Amino acid sequence: MRRPGDGGVPAPLLVPAVLAVAFLVLPLVGLVVRAPWSDLGSRLVEPAVGQALRLSLVAATLATLLSLVLGVPLAWVLARSRMPGRSVLRALVTVPLVLPPVVGGVALFLVLGRQGIVGSWLYETTGYALPFTTAAVVVAETFVAMPFLVISVEGALRAADARFEDAAATLGADRWTTFRRVTLPLVAPGIAAGAVLSWARALGEFGATITFAGNFPGTTQTMPLAVYLALQSDPEAAIVLSLVLLAVSLATLLLLRDRWLGRAVTT
Amino acid sequence: MRRPGDGGVPAPLLVPAVLAVAFLVLPLVGLVVRAPWSDLGSRLVEPAVGQALRLSLVAATLATLLSLVLGVPLAWVLARSRMPGRSVLRALVTVPLVLPPVVGGVALFLVLGRQGIVGSWLYETTGYALPFTTAAVVVAETFVAMPFLVISVEGALRAADARFEDAAATLGADRWTTFRRVTLPLVAPGIAAGAVLSWARALGEFGATITFAGNFPGTTQTMPLAVYLALQSDPEAAIVLSLVLLAVSLATLLLLRDRWLGRAVTT
Amino acid sequence: MTLDARLTVQRGGLTVAVELAVADGEVLAVLGPNGAGKSTVLRVLAGLLRPDAGRVVVDGDQLWDAAGVHVPAHRRSLGMVFQDHLLFPHLSATENVAFGLRARGMPRARARAAAAGWLDRVGLGDLGERRPGQLSGGQAQRAALARALVGDPRVLLLDEPLSSLDARTRLTVRAELHRHLAEYRGSAVLVTHDPVDAMALAGRVLVVEDGRIVQAGTPAEVARRPRTDYVARLVGLVLLPGTGSGTSVALEGGGTVAVAEEVTGPVFAVIRPESVALYLERPAGSPRNVWPLRLVSATPHGSVVRCDLAGEVPLTADVTATSFAELGLAPGAAVWASVKASEVAVHTR
């Protein structure tokens, strides 16, 4: 349906929206302007950059998938079940957001490190140590990114009309079927938003990753780590690397979101 | 309305939800167990800690407010207007999430610094330099946190039933009134979620703050900065400081969210 | 399959306390004014709302009782039409109708075929691919009906399933529903505001007012002997409660009505609108019941005009369009109404 009068954004919305765009986009423009573009070509062909970029994308995507698999059910439990202590749980889940990522990395060691609560048992029985592996990158990014998904999906679930779930129940759908076939599609835009947030957060993750996974080119060195190192020696290179990361994520988001949101429901 | 069968969370949802909670909460438990609790008392009375904590809360709250004021209108424009180039705009707004925060701080300098596009003009006309002030902390945190708000509010807006806005229009409400009195309350849970995300992200912000605002106790040293510096010399102290930050944010979220969400609509 | 329920539930100040039993293959129509608690009863029967007390038994299976038994909605084998349809906005009409079959494990192709068949039966054969947002109000209601009927559930709960249909479609869909219900072996509860629906579809009628049952029986019984003003108006009669003594009834609202037989005690005097004659001046003649009244409203109704009259004895009169035109009445006009005593039916309260 065409919705008329759409061009007309009211001024009290337009002015802050323009300010917001300026505020978020101008710094990027600044970076683009300042970047030593002449270096760009030579930098892009460096195999280390390609490696780091590939690793970043793979790890962030895996972390997002893991966040979806674990986080969407958690959001559902927070929004829909009548468990006691839900509000405490909700706050607890939010809290990792506040943790300085480096401390988050330390905390991950305490659980999943070779001497950690779970990790020591794992190490003793299988000889497998998680830290300093590519898997550790994914775990660190998931730890940092999942709360974003949980909180935004929970918000979407709360806003969704629960009566459709009643209707599904009268049609014989158990809660799981209802979840899959009704709830999930209805909150698809919220999940998409949450996934974008998680992915972006995971892609930009630095502190927890460098702590928990280390900084090994090819295995655990993601773009933000590469940027960090570049900052040590050649800040301009760091800017170029950041812009590469930005460009790739911009392209990905443009491709992905439009396709995803295209499928979402418009009531 | 009481919704029956609520105790029964289906296993395919319960299992991942429990895993998610374990994954997010166990590391915190690890931190709590490992923390040198005997130090806690002495540390809490250190004036620097109180200062940093207060500054963190104030700055994160201001950043969240600023994000709300600017970000909600932007989300609305992204979700509702028919502007050309919206999807590019949406991706552009997401991209700061990916920027390593330190680079974000550099980018802010390029715009708002003494030599920046806007900042140099400000400095020349008024003699005011934003960097290294408390205001700079707020700006840096806003830059990092606002995208979270924008994306999750936009998701909520997309999921909301736009026909209520039609109904408001037939009642003589212009788009601004409709926005305030219909859209905003309908997406309140989404806004609450976005605000929580922004607040938490701002509270944990480190890289952009230390770059753009610097680190000076009392003016720009927030808790994450204090934690980071403590990590350099006394990792156990850093854990204690982190836990203080966690506890305070946990308490805030518990108080605030329940009150806020209590007011939100339940259709 | 038998549905047997007794339930008490608090609903925003109203206490709904209802007992009902629906035998195998029987259709129970629930009638009642807005806010009487009809939808509330259906929600309880469906298991979407827990009552405060009572029990719900289907076919001997306890579905709910105060002791803690609660079979959730999805295990009750229901077919339900919600008053506001609640079609899934993200699914096409066919997918909506096939949803229940799929949820109960039918393979996709078979479910879609069955859904398409039902859509056809309600006249939506060519709109199967539409999303609910792209259907008109009446089309959506028919899709909701098809969705409820398709699975051959044990219990059918239909909340005003025909209210948005146009007159012609209503006829055909009602006929379709009638055909289906005639063969249907479960219990069906139909909430409706249309007495024609109730008469055409239901074997028994339950009238609910203010959360309680005020009358129950076959449609004919209820129509013949209405016990509340609501029912009387529903079936197009005027109901005047009063106290009989001899051949006259002293009305509760004031005034008396002369009747043909001797009556005593609390009774209802029932007057058919067709039996009320209107005059501009006081008629001199045999009818013993003559009242001066005021015309409140006049609405054409087929070939007659239905006149609502206010005064000592509030009446409704049906007069032919011709005579109405001859009287030249306008709302607010004063008229005389007369009813022959032999036209007044009386039944005890």
Add this chain to the structure above:
Amino acid sequence: MTLDARLTVQRGGLTVAVELAVADGEVLAVLGPNGAGKSTVLRVLAGLLRPDAGRVVVDGDQLWDAAGVHVPAHRRSLGMVFQDHLLFPHLSATENVAFGLRARGMPRARARAAAAGWLDRVGLGDLGERRPGQLSGGQAQRAALARALVGDPRVLLLDEPLSSLDARTRLTVRAELHRHLAEYRGSAVLVTHDPVDAMALAGRVLVVEDGRIVQAGTPAEVARRPRTDYVARLVGLVLLPGTGSGTSVALEGGGTVAVAEEVTGPVFAVIRPESVALYLERPAGSPRNVWPLRLVSATPHGSVVRCDLAGEVPLTADVTATSFAELGLAPGAAVWASVKASEVAVHTR
């Protein structure tokens, strides 16, 4: 204030092309089958949907035209009842009704008082503090009606505003609406499926089928001379298109009907169900029109039973409950139907 519109709009395969004019203080009823485009027309008039061509003019003000004029909904001074109410879920009933007044700048206290007044008038006086989710279907519909009426808008667009009301409430709300519309000085468009609503409330009727106007006129005209089967059934008549020659009409569906007057050319033969008599065996007598038919369905309708008949000439017959009982008919039974030639009305197509 005059509403004057001509619009063409594409809607999921259907082309809606309608022209309508509503004078000051006039009420136009739009009737038509499900999916005919009635709601679509209202959406265009409201400015919620842009037509593909045409114009919408109120009181001489161009609200929309193909050249690019588009006055958005909120500046059109509307009162609209949506088919699915669309009450704001986060506001109480009073706040919902007061919304339009507040949006147009009335102070809060006055707006609430006006809203409370209107809620009272639709019988929701004590439910003002309820959220829409806590109202029954009929209560919500009345709140929606109050919300549309309260602001004294220039144009009223009512999409089935009475469909969920129980019979008694419907009477009182219809009377209230009638009173309001009688004094109302703007233009009102009322979509309804109930011919009684149309007759009671509207001065003129527009019948829309498949997106086009098939008939227009006063309710009486339309009822007297229906031009489509839909209209005929709506007003309880049987419409048989055919070609007249002499005193007989050769029907398009087959068969002939004897009529009293001489007719030629394309005509409609119109039969009142009351004039159809039913027999178990072929009657021998004066009526020239006698057809063997099959009973499809029989629904009690007040004191008569309405019988739908299928066969060469599809008919509807109204017989008294008594004689219906005497005939002992069941659906599917074979009957003979007869109509006196003098009872068949004819009008040219």
Add this chain to the structure above:
Amino acid sequence: GTAGGTTAPSTATADGGPTGTVTVFAAASLTDVFTDLGAALEDQQPGLRVQFSFAGSSALAAQLAQGAPADVFASADQAQMAVVTGAGLTEGEPAVFARNELEIAVPAGNPGGVTGLADFADPDLTLAVCAPSVPCGAAAGAVFAAAGITARPDTEEEDVRAALTKVQLGEVDAALVYATDVRAAGDAVEGIPFPESARKLNEYPICTLAAAPNPAGAQAFVDLVRSAAGQRALADAGFRTP
């Protein structure tokens, strides 16, 4: 397995040279020099691969405490090396292989007109130093104390690089950083040496680790760093060599 093939068995070739992969945990400020030295070592020992993990010294120390698979640890200060040594993770004594001294960094053209350490007491200038808890901050504190100056910085940076970035952007008028950083920063930054800098030199210790999967390779790398060639490379980067 652990990352980077560090579990590859380390054997000695026939001529006694180490093979396999050697993993070096090194302070981020050593990135450029060590990367070059690693390449050089790979050239010398064809069977050997050198892999680095650069990060802040404290992060590296924490990782080592968690059993990170490393052969060599090169710290940017004694304190973090002490953490590792204290945990019993080192093999043998750490050796100081480089020192670094402070220098004043100003933006190109010196817009603030900074001439010496005394300018750090000027409240009108925008000044950056390192936080007291990080090595360069401790050094700065010592230097100010020695010079009897009460510094009035606007920001206490978490590391030298952060301070230097602000100089490069022209956002501070001066920062107290290491000479090596001024050297690496190129044209955008000018260095102003000052006499008091010698009062407090920052020491870089290096050590092989007890749990080293490749002790031979580890020793080879440490030897290279401490060799004449290694020391030359460090000096070229602006370090003072012991």
